[in-house]
Amino acid sequence: MSSAASPATPLTPAVIFENVQSFQRTFALKAAIELDIFRAIGEGAGDVASIARHARASERGTRILCDFLVVAGLLEKADGHYRHTPASAAFLDPASPGCIASIVKFLTMPEVRQSYECLADVVRNGRTALPGQGSVEPENPIWVEFAQSMAPMMAPMAGPLGGIVLQGRTGPMRVLDIACGHGLFGIEIAKQNPQAHVTGLDWAPVLRVALDNAKKAGVQDRYDMLPGSAFEVEFAGPYDAVLLTNFLHHFNPDTCIELLKKIHAALKPEGCVATLEFVPNEDRVSPAMPAAFAMTMLTSTESGDAYPFSELSDMHRRAGFEDITSHPVPMSPHTVVLAKA
Amino acid sequence: MSSAASPATPLTPAVIFENVQSFQRTFALKAAIELDIFRAIGEGAGDVASIARHARASERGTRILCDFLVVAGLLEKADGHYRHTPASAAFLDPASPGCIASIVKFLTMPEVRQSYECLADVVRNGRTALPGQGSVEPENPIWVEFAQSMAPMMAPMAGPLGGIVLQGRTGPMRVLDIACGHGLFGIEIAKQNPQAHVTGLDWAPVLRVALDNAKKAGVQDRYDMLPGSAFEVEFAGPYDAVLLTNFLHHFNPDTCIELLKKIHAALKPEGCVATLEFVPNEDRVSPAMPAAFAMTMLTSTESGDAYPFSELSDMHRRAGFEDITSHPVPMSPHTVVLAKA
Numbered sequence: 001m002s003s004a005a006s007p008a009t010p011l012t013p014a015v016i017f018e019n020v021q022s023f024q025r026t027f028a029l030k031a032a033i034e035l036d037i038f039r040a041i042g043e044g045a046g047d048v049a050s051i052a053r054h055a056r057a058s059e060r061g062t063r064i065l066c067d068f069l070v071v072a073g074l075l076e077k078a079d080g081h082y083r084h085t086p087a088s089a090a091f092l093d094p095a096s097p098g099c100i101a102s103i104v105k106f107l108t109m110p111e112v113r114q115s116y117e118c119l120a121d122v123v124r125n126g127r128t129a130l131p132g133q134g135s136v137e138p139e140n141p142i143w144v145e146f147a148q149s150m151a152p153m154m155a156p157m158a159g160p161l162g163g164i165v166l167q168g169r170t171g172p173m174r175v176l177d178i179a180c181g182h183g184l185f186g187i188e189i190a191k192q193n194p195q196a197h198v199t200g201l202d203w204a205p206v207l208r209v210a211l212d213n214a215k216k217a218g219v220q221d222r223y224d225m226l227p228g229s230a231f232e233v234e235f236a237g238p239y240d241a242v243l244l245t246n247f248l249h250h251f252n253p254d255t256c257i258e259l260l261k262k263i264h265a266a267l268k269p270e271g272c273v274a275t276l277e278f279v280p281n282e283d284r285v286s287p288a289m290p291a292a293f294a295m296t297m298l299t300s301t302e303s304g305d306a307y308p309f310s311e312l313s314d315m316h317r318r319a320g321f322e323d324i325t326s327h328p329v330p331m332s333p334h335t336v337v338l339a340k341a
Numbered sequence: 342m343s344s345a346a347s348p349a350t351p352l353t354p355a356v357i358f359e360n361v362q363s364f365q366r367t368f369a370l371k372a373a374i375e376l377d378i379f380r381a382i383g384e385g386a387g388d389v390a391s392i393a394r395h396a397r398a399s400e401r402g403t404r405i406l407c408d409f410l411v412v413a414g415l416l417e418k419a420d421g422h423y424r425h426t427p428a429s430a431a432f433l434d435p436a437s438p439g440c441i442a443s444i445v446k447f448l449t450m451p452e453v454r455q456s457y458e459c460l461a462d463v464v465r466n467g468r469t470a471l472p473g474q475g476s477v478e479p480e481n482p483i484w485v486e487f488a489q490s491m492a493p494m495m496a497p498m499a500g501p502l503g504g505i506v507l508q509g510r511t512g513p514m515r516v517l518d519i520a521c522g523h524g525l526f527g528i529e530i531a532k533q534n535p536q537a538h539v540t541g542l543d544w545a546p547v548l549r550v551a552l553d554n555a556k557k558a559g560v561q562d563r564y565d566m567l568p569g570s571a572f573e574v575e576f577a578g579p580y581d582a583v584l585l586t587n588f589l590h591h592f593n594p595d596t597c598i599e600l601l602k603k604i605h606a607a608l609k610p611e612g613c614v615a616t617l618e619f620v621p622n623e624d625r626v627s628p629a630m631p632a633a634f635a636m637t638m639l640t641s642t643e644s645g646d647a648y649p650f651s652e653l654s655d656m657h658r659r660a661g662f663e664d665i666t667s668h669p670v671p672m673s674p675h676t677v678v679l680a681k682a
Binding site: 010011012013014015016017018019020021022023024025026027028029030031034035055056057058059060061062063064065067068070071072073074077080085086087088090091092100103104107108113116117119120122123124125126127153283284285286288289291292294295296297298303305330331332333 | 351352353354355356357358359360361362363364365366367368369370371372375376396397398399400401402403404405406408409411412413414415418426427428429431432433441444445448449454457458460461463464465466467468494624625626627629630632633635636637638639644646671672673674
């Protein structure tokens with residue numbers, strides 16, 4: 001602590017000012033994507049006039065936006081010309097196969113931002129300002145948008161998750177993908193094991209997105225759909241593996257245990273459950289991304305959380321699982337928790 | 342650039358995800374201030390239950406908010422207990438004389454945030470989405486809120502600004518403080534030189550805030566008020582010095598030159614103008630705070646900007662000033678540009 005007050009790092013209110021103004025970054029990135037700025041720069045437009053022409057925007061607005069993106073670490077500038085950073089080239093240029101620009105659409109939806117406008121009340125009440133169960137209210141249409149917008153961000157995790165679940169296993173197997181959303185995780189299992197049969201479970205409108213993706217991947221013949229709530233539908237096992245991705249964080253531990261017990265009962269004796277989660281360290285304040293994710297759960301759910309491994313492990317154990325192991329997914333804020341029935 | 346793709350710093354979308362989610366930081370800080378969390382921690386509440394009791398808030402909400410503030414660099418956490426960082430102790434705890442928590446109120450006003458909801462359109466059109474002249478529309482009531490909320494952030498700059506303008510000068514002098522707002526800069530001149538007489542110019546409702554501050558400082562006998570627009574009222578010189586603080590950035594260069602000419606005409610032959618501004622480097626992307634301020638001008642004005650020194654210097658020269666020098670204000674994102682008539 002004392003070092004922050006030393007002459008080398010003078011005490012200024014910069015960190016406060018920057019946090020107050022942080023909302024500007026969200027909207028600057030959103031505007032740049034809407035104006036197709038990252039494509040323009042990828043295609044070689046480097047000066048303000050060229051970028052503005054590509055974006056059909058004013059030069060004043062374009063210059064100030066691009067300069068702001070440089071300050072935000074989302075572009076580089078040299079000799080008055082803008083160019084991609086490695087990250088903006090890989091993840092924001094629509095010409096890149098890894099482009100995740102679509103996540104902005106879901107993450108800035110009015111339904112997603114609403115609770116922040118009254119965040120003090122949310123903290124007082126300890127639950128989302130959204131009605132009912134918040135984001136997990138039955139048939140909430142935001143999950144169709146999630147399945148469409150967030151798929152590019154989740155796609156790079158599918159390969160590692162598939163590897164962790166299969167561990168080279170071939171031959172016939174049945175896999176249940178709970179709250180499958182875009183379906184990419186289950187589809188990846190079907191791609192890695194040509195004899196795997198996958199059942200995607202989610203609300204019916206969401207499953208249409210998953211089926212589209214299964215068709216694109218050419219695995220639709222081995223892809224079944226189970227529409228409804230994970231808490232209510234009959235799982236119709238037994239399965240060799242159950243995928244439980246980005247789901248437990250929406251619920252409190254008792255509800256998670258209840259679901260894990262239902263999963264345990266639907267697994268074969270040698271089966272496993274693979275839980276993909278934001279898993280902060282036990283201090284709950286590191287690493288930044290999984291730790292900060294708890295705020296998303298506070299604002300969007302009644303009692304969800306970003307659980308440290310000790311708590312996830314405990315939930316699994318109470319549901320009857322054993323051999324519970326943690327597998328951080330490289331290059332991502334996610335962790336796979338693997339447990340045996 | 343290439344280093345960002347090296348094994349030491351793997352290429353991940355973290356910077357994109359963090360920028361998309363940045364709006365959460367603004368609202369988390371705002372909520373923490375509204376819930377008086379920083380006072381609670383200053384008074385010794387360190388565990389979730391104690392802070393929640395002080396804030397009259399749920400423990401779930403309090404824990405997740407406090408953990409988020411740690412991730413945002415606004416609190417520290419050790420052994421499950423929260424404590425101030427040096428910056429939060431100095432600038433966010435209401436018990437600190439340097440507390441600037443009130444800036445959040447102005448900087449998150451709906452009028453201030455409105456243009457961000459349609460930022461792509463703002464960039465297309467090259468001007469604020471606010472009607473008319475935006476934030477500088479005549480008699481805009483936001484400036485009363487500014488004068489009240491932003492004073493604590495500006496206060497530490499008053500001393501250095503006074504020193505730069507006076508340079509030890511004593512004896513009778515007349516000073517005009519244009520768009521004085523809270524009035525702190527002119528009041529500081531009156532405090533540093535007991536024979537200085539200050540005229541504060543601003544919209545009448547704003548001047549009431551300045552007069553209150555002049556009374557608090559005990560200099561109201563040497564404080565006059567000139568209500569109206571800097572572009573329209575008669576300055577009634579001649580003055581020894583004119584303060585032009587946080588004002589030029591709202592206008593385009595031609596308008597700035599017009600005003601500087603009017604100021605030049607109101608100065609004594611040996612007089613000076615002291616312009617306090619966010620002055621980015623010539624690259625317009627550093628340092629971060631003054632460079633990013635251009636976005637605030639894009640979203641709130643018709644044609645304002647954060648001008649590099651070369652441009653401010655040129656405006657002053659065209660208005661008839663000479664000996665134009667730059668004086669960065671220590672510990673702040675501001676610079677004083679001093680010029681002689």
